[in-house]
Amino acid sequence: MKIHDVQEFRSVRAQWGKKLLILGHYYIPDETIALTDRQGDSLALSQIAAADETCEAIIFCGVHFMAETADILANSPEKLAKRDGKRIPVILSSMTSGCPMADMANMAEVTECWNRLGELVNTEDILPVTYVNSSAEIKAFCGRHGGVVCTSGNARRVLEWALKQKSRILFLPDQHLGRNTALEMGIPREQIVMWKKVEGALPENIKNAKIILWEGFCPVHNQMDAQKAAELKTENPNAKLIVHPECVQELVCQSESAGSTAFIIKEIQNAQSGDRFIIGTESHLVERLKNEYPELSIQHLGKPHPCEDMARNTPESLFSALEQLENDTLENLVSVPNEIAKDARIALENMLNLG
Ligand code: SF4
Numbered sequence: 001m002k003i004h005d006v007q008e009f010r011s012v013r014a015q016w017g018k019k020l021l022i023l024g025h026y027y028i029p030d031e032t033i034a035l036t037d038r039q040g041d042s043l044a045l046s047q048i049a050a051a052d053e054t055c056e057a058i059i060f061c062g063v064h065f066m067a068e069t070a071d072i073l074a075n076s077p078e079k080l081a082k083r084d085g086k087r088i089p090v091i092l093s094s095m096t097s098g099c100p101m102a103d104m105a106n107m108a109e110v111t112e113c114w115n116r117l118g119e120l121v122n123t124e125d126i127l128p129v130t131y132v133n134s135s136a137e138i139k140a141f142c143g144r145h146g147g148v149v150c151t152s153g154n155a156r157r158v159l160e161w162a163l164k165q166k167s168r169i170l171f172l173p174d175q176h177l178g179r180n181t182a183l184e185m186g187i188p189r190e191q192i193v194m195w196k197k198v199e200g201a202l203p204e205n206i207k208n209a210k211i212i213l214w215e216g217f218c219p220v221h222n223q224m225d226a227q228k229a230a231e232l233k234t235e236n237p238n239a240k241l242i243v244h245p246e247c248v249q250e251l252v253c254q255s256e257s258a259g260s261t262a263f264i265i266k267e268i269q270n271a272q273s274g275d276r277f278i279i280g281t282e283s284h285l286v287e288r289l290k291n292e293y294p295e296l297s298i299q300h301l302g303k304p305h306p307c308e309d310m311a312r313n314t315p316e317s318l319f320s321a322l323e324q325l326e327n328d329t330l331e332n333l334v335s336v337p338n339e340i341a342k343d344a345r346i347a348l349e350n351m352l353n354l355g
Contacts, residue, residue, distance in 0.1 A: 001326050003319040009035060012322055020325070021055035022318070023048060023070070025062035026261050027282045027310040030291075032061055032093075035318055041261045042066045042132050043151045047352075049074045049090070056086075059321045060334070061093040061313040065102045067334035068136040072341045072348060091332045093321045094312040099133050101246075104216035105173035107137045113195050113214075114141075117170070120206045127166040129158060131174045133218075136336045136344045138172055143346030150351060152245050153260035155181040159211075161354055168209060170195070173216030180245045180252045182211045220307045221246035224280045228302040229254055232278050236299070242267055243280035243301065251280060251301075261285060271296050282307050 003009050013020065013035075023045045024036030033039055038048050045066060049058055050073035058074065060067040071090040080087065117123055128147035130138050139149055146165065150158035159181055162169050171178035175194060182192050191210040206212065224247050233241060233254075241255040242264055252258045257267065264281055271277070273295040279286050283304035290298045324330050336344065 001323060003323055006035070006315060009315070009319050009322060012326060016057075016325075018054040019056040020059065020322075021049065021052050021057070022059045023061065024313075025066065025310060026265070026285045026288075027307050028061050028313040029284055029311060030288055032313050032315050032318055033288075035315060036061055041151070041153070042069065043153070044262065046070045046073050046132075049088075050076070050079070056088060057325055058088055058090045059093055059318065059325070060090055061318060063097045063099045063102075063309050064092060064334065065099055065133060065135055067092040068336050068344075069132065069139075069348065071334055071336050072136060072139075072344050075341070076345060087335075089325075089330055090334050091321045091324060091330060092334050093332070094309075094314070094317040095332045097309040097312045099309060101131075101174055101216050101218045102134050102138075105130075105134060105138050105214050107135075107141065110138060110141055110172065110214075113170070117195075117206065117212070121168070125166050126168045126170050126212070127162045128170045128172065129162050130172040130347065131155075131177055134173055136340050139347045140340045140343035142172075143343035143348075143350075146350075147347055148350040148354075149347045151260065152177055153262055154351070154354065155245070156185060157354055158351060159185060163210065168212060170212045170214070172214045174218065174246055175213040175215055176217055176221070176248055176252075177245050178211060178213045179249050180247075180258065183249065183253075187211060218246040220282055220305050221280070222248065223305055224248075224251055224301050226250035226254055229278065229280065232299070232301065236276060236278065239276035239278045239297070239299070240267075241278045241280070241301070244282075247280050255280070265289070268293055268296065268298070281305075282310070284310065 022037045024033045024039045046069040049070035067090050074088045128142040128145050130142045132151050193205040193209040194213045243255045243258050245258050268289050276297040280301035283306045286300050
């Protein structure tokens with residue numbers, strides 16, 4: 001069967017009822033998010049996937065690592081036991097939607113880094129922490145070493161916990177979230193070093209380091225710059241600058257507040273009519289906030305910065321995902337191999353257990 005338009009989509013979707021759960025990340029385009037059942041940031045969506053007791057299939061409108069996380073949590077051994085071993089297929093709406101930041105840390109590079117660190121310091125005393133924006137393999141690496149996953153909403157709590165377990169952290173893959181969080185915690189700059197994939201890090205720096213950052217970054221948030229923010233603040237001195245912690249440190253420390261996507265949305269929801277904001281995050285979300293809150297003055301930090309991978313989650317890609325379920329073809333199935341899922345789940349559960 002083929003779905004040609006929104007009307008046909010709605011009619012096919014209605015037949016699935018609660019057996020189907022369609023999840024949409026905040027950064028996907030408006031016309032697609034309007035067709036999803038639940039919206040949220042990456043972790044919230046995975047938790048929704050894990051908690052749902054009625055669905056038999058999930059379509060994830062987001063990027064690859066998010067569908068992996070949903071698969072790991074929705075198909076845990078406990079959940080499978082409750083369903084007599086029946087797996088919930090997780091279908092990614094757009095198979096070409098990856099996350100460039102997640103791709104900046106692959107297993108070969110991380111293993112090489114870990115081995116090299118072992119020549120410089122005792123790796124038994126390093127806890128690997130990965131941002132949720134990472135592959136299942138990297139999460140599994142963390143799980144195997146007693147490590148943990150974090151999100152932009154709980155990074156500080158996770159790092160504080162991690163430093164109670166071990167005296168150093170290897171933070172993957174987003175250098176900016178790692179640096180911004182460590183500085184917010186009061187860790188001195190000289191104890192925060194970056195692992196240089198190419199050159200290797202200086203041994204004396206590593207020996208004194210509490211936080212060893214990976215060199216990754218989000219190409220979307222990395223483009224937002226402190227100078228532009230300063231210009232906009234001069235033009236609009238009453239506007240509150242809010243940015244995502246994936247932005248560079250010079251920008252984060254200029255902002256009135258920095259926080260996750262959910263945090264930014266809450267700030268806007270709690271604003272009073274006439275309040276002014278300059279927002280440094282992905283532009284589909286900023287545009288949506290502008291439309292939903294016309295009584296506020298909301299502007300992008302400079303030109304709009306869309307995430308191209310998220311933008312590929314079009315209504316047509318969602319139609320195609322539903323067709324795959326209808327036709328039982330599942331070309332976009334995201335399924336994490338058991339041995340990787342088992343270790344990745346340890347790192348995810350270490351985070352979820354922190355509350
Ligand atoms: S906005 Fe950045 S971190 Fe998020 S999916 Fe796009 S590239 Fe990855």
